[in-house]
Amino acid sequence: MENNREFTIKQERSLDIFDILTFFWRKKYRIIITAALMASLGAYYILHLPKMYVASSILLLSAKDSGLTLPTSLSSIASGEDSRQDTYIEFMRSRQFVQTVVEDLALYNLHEYQQSGEGHFVSEKDYATDKLLKRFNVTKLSNTDMLKITVESSTPSSAAEIANHIGPAFFAYYALMNRQKADSKSQWLNNQLNELKTSLSESEERLLAFLRNNELVDVASQVDLAKSEIAGLIEQKIQLDRAVAESNGSMLQVATISGGLQDYLQIPAIQSNPLIRDLRIRRGQQQLLMDGIAKRYLHKHPKYIAAKAGLEAIDSEFTMLINQLVNGLRSHNQTLKTRQQEIIEQIQQTKVRHANLGKHSMQISRMQREIESTQHLYEMFLSRLQETEILKDLDDRNDFAIVDSASEPTFPAKPRVVMGIALAIIFSSVFSFGFWLILHLISDKYTRFKSILSNVDVPILSLVPRIKRKKGRKNKPLALSMQSEGERNFHYFEAIRSLRTGVLVKNNQRKNAVIAVTSIGDQDGKSEISTSLADSFSRMEKTLLIDVDLRQPAIGPMFDIDPKLPGLTSFLGKKSSFTQCIHSVHSSPLMLMPSGPIPTDPLAYISKPRFAAFLHKLRNYYERVLIETPPINTVSDAIAVGKFIDGVIIVCDVEKNESADLLLALQRVHEAELPILGVVFNRVKDFRSSMHKRQSIVTRVKRAMGLG
Incomplete structure (x- = not known):
């Protein structure tokens, strides 16, 4: 495990710090010469750069809103404007303003603002304007309302003159632009007011025509009345639905009866009838009388016949009354259903009328909102127009001031010779070190391979050159030839x-x-x-x-x-x-x-x-x-x-x-x-130089072994 760790360390140490320092020491003269040459070229270039003088002045800006932004749509009135100082800077950096400075000072007659004899030609004023835009800069002073104007020029007097002229020129230019903007704004507001007035009149006419065509007076009252009517009809429908359900139940019982009169008496609507109750009482009494007579007399007896006839008369009356009641139930059921359908139709008609009233109400509300919005815009534009007319003739030049005028610079600001030469020396040294180190690192493969083998303690046994084989012997052993x-x-x-x-x-x-x-x-x-x-x-x-x-x-x-x-x-x-x-x-x-x-x-x-x-x-x-x-x-x-x-x-x-x-x-x-x-x-190209380096070693080894 320890051997593997040592082997890996040797592989990774392909170029340690000692090798780099040794390489730099061997190449010290080349590195120094390269760095000196590049530093000399850099110093020569810096010393021959044209001298540029810088003059600056400081302006105090207006403390109130510029008001220069012209709205191009209705939404732009409520939108926020850009930073005031950024607006001033963009005005000063505009090509149109810079061109006025060029014309005021006739800068196109100065040599540094004139075109050379080469390249594409443009007009003298355009060329001078482009040149001044490159040499003119405006910056904000932090936490203040002041701007610093900086101008570069090849002569001190030109730099100071241009820096001092930009402030007053901007004040005049700004005032002119402000008046032009105010005029344009007034014209635009007048046009908008006329359009809004026409739009307001058309909206009012459309609302009146809509009310006349739909015969509407008080839409809210009509909507409330329709709601009350719908509620009453729905209540009637609920009662009718309950009555129809009861009547349908009675008719279902009537349809299922197939027996005698006693089955009809099970129907609640018939059972609860007063006439039925009286007949049932009378029949009960007659039946009791009949039962008593039947016990005493035979069926041919006059009293028995009279009692039986009375009972049959009551039954006949009972039958006739029940038939009348059943027919009455049928007629009542049909009447209830007819009334139910009428109530449903009335509810539907009332709902349609209510929906139409709702649509009319929404349409009227929309028209009214349109009229109110147009009226509000009209009043706002009228107010802005009045403000613009009041401030139209005011001059904003008193809101600006020159805090510090530019003076002629004594020493050139560019180029910075000492710093430039120091940077050239530093860059040249770094470049020289890196250049020769990179050349060393990307040298021939043999050098890299040799370094790898040296790091892992593996010897190079031989360097075999690339040779040209005779035609037909490319796959034959060289040893035999x-x-x-x-x-x-x-x-x-x-x-x-x-x-x-x-x-x-x-x-x-x-x-x-x-x-x-x-x-x-x-x-x-x-x-x-x-x-x-x-x-x-x-x-x-x-x-x-x-x-x-x-x-x-x-x-x-x-x-x-x-x-x-x-x-x-x-x-x-x-x-x-x-x-x-x-x-x-x-x-x-x-x-x-x-x-x-x-x-x-x-x-x-x-x-x-x-x-x-x-x-x-x-x-x-x-x-x-x-x-x-x-x-x-x-x-x-x-x-x-x-x-x-x-x-x-x-x-x-x-x-x-x-x-x-x-x-x-x-x-x-x-x-x-x-x-x-x-x-x-194998196949080493630069073989002869490598062989010459190893030849003396090989010869000494042969002699020592007696193989020479």
């Missing part, structure tokens, strides 16, 4: 020998029998480096080159080996023997083992115990075994192989790779705790 090409690629082969020497130097500290060659990304040239390094070792000791890049194998095609021939995967899969899987190289003592058939899961092959045992046995047969693995930033095959090797060489393409890519590769190697031998910078 070393003898035939002679001095054509001398720097490339010398870099390979330097790489071999660097590995041998490491070999004195630790036996690096099995070495893995990987790269940061694809197409970084690791196959060229691994084959060239293996060929260089093979001329000194027994060497085997193994292609463990089971994803994109390149060594076999480089040496024109048939991809169907057995290789590493064939041996690990126990399909071929070791002797069948290794191949010799023409014109080189190097032995190599291609990848063989590409498996579906390359990582599973190199993770087998058979692969580890295989590498262990190779140490007994070969003095040097080089293994090419896939890029370390792309897949984890190199990390899996790293468990069984003595050292790792990382190939970095200085043109394609970035600092973040190199840091990621070093971080992965460190986290996997792989023994890293160093980094090879």
Whole structure:
């Protein structure tokens, strides 16, 4: 955990304060010269700027409302006006007022207000006006009613003259504008009054015509009367509804009776009739009489016959009365329903009349409000017109005063030479430091890569230059053409020998029998480096080159080996023997083992115990075994192989790779705790200068090891 923390700290310390101070010390003369040159140019520019003199005067403004704002609509009368001082400032800054100052002082005849011989020409007055607008400023003095007028000019007299003239010119201009505004305001108010008077008359005529057409006198009384009438009709309707309900109940009972007279007596309307009650009493008495006679006499007896006839007469009368009552109920029910319908129609008619009265009342109220509003506006405009007429001829010039007149300045206000030169020196120094520091930070990638490796204590094994390959040999190993090409690629082969020497130097500290060659990304040239390094070792000791890049194998095609021939995967899969899987190289003592058939899961092959045992046995047969693995930033095959090797060489393409890519590769190697031998910078453009710097060191190392 502590090692990981230290490694991260070393990565982040890419450019500490000591490095910056050291860089500034090395570049001190360039920084000083650059800063001095820029400061001299700045001072020269400042000293040759035209001198400008500033004169100022102070004005006391009116303490009352300006009244210059002309309303353009009815709503603008009640709206608030802008700040008084802001209004005065805008008047003074207006082009029209400034042009009057130019004409009063004939500034267009002064040299500084005349056009030069170049550019687009405008009239003399317009050009002088634009010039004065740029050199003329008005500011408010806080917590006062005073304004400060400041004028810049190339001559002291012109600055003071213009500053002193602006105040009186503004007073006169303001008074003139005030009178013009008052006249315009009076005219506008007169026009508005005429329009309001016409509108008021039309509104009154419309109200009278509406009352005549609808025959309305007192609308409020008519509305109250309609409300009372509706309330009475609704009360009658409620009583009729109750009576109709009772009558409908009686008629429903009548309709359901199918028996004799006693069933009709169950109806309350019939039962409560006085005649029915009398008949029922009389029949009861006659029935008692009949019962007594029947006990004493036979049915042929005259008394019995007379009593029976009396009872039948009462029953006949009873029947006739009940029929009359039933017919009366039917007639009463029909009468109630008819009256109910009439009451409903009366209520509806009264409601319609009430609604119409309500509409008329609303219309009348709207007309009355319109008349009142127009009348109010008319009175307000009439009052404003009277005020305007009273104040129309008053002169506001006595409300202004010049508090402090401008005097001719003695010293120029611009440019401020001392401050300008001081700022130029400061800016030049900061710019010079930043300029050279930025150039240092955006220098060539080799310098940044070298700084990164120095911070993480990883050595640079070799700088391999970019070379031009012959046509038709772009995918062939350069090591095999070393003898035939002679001095054509001398720097490339010398870099390979330097790489071999660097590995041998490491070999004195630790036996690096099995070495893995990987790269940061694809197409970084690791196959060229691994084959060239293996060929260089093979001329000194027994060497085997193994292609463990089971994803994109390149060594076999480089040496024109048939991809169907057995290789590493064939041996690990126990399909071929070791002797069948290794191949010799023409014109080189190097032995190599291609990848063989590409498996579906390359990582599973190199993770087998058979692969580890295989590498262990190779140490007994070969003095040097080089293994090419896939890029370390792309897949984890190199990390899996790293468990069984003595050292790792990382190939970095200085043109394609970035600092973040190199840091990621070093971080992965460190986290996997792989023994890293160093980094090879491949395809270096400015190779000769780098080689000259390292040549003496390499030569001394060769001599010390007896390899020269």
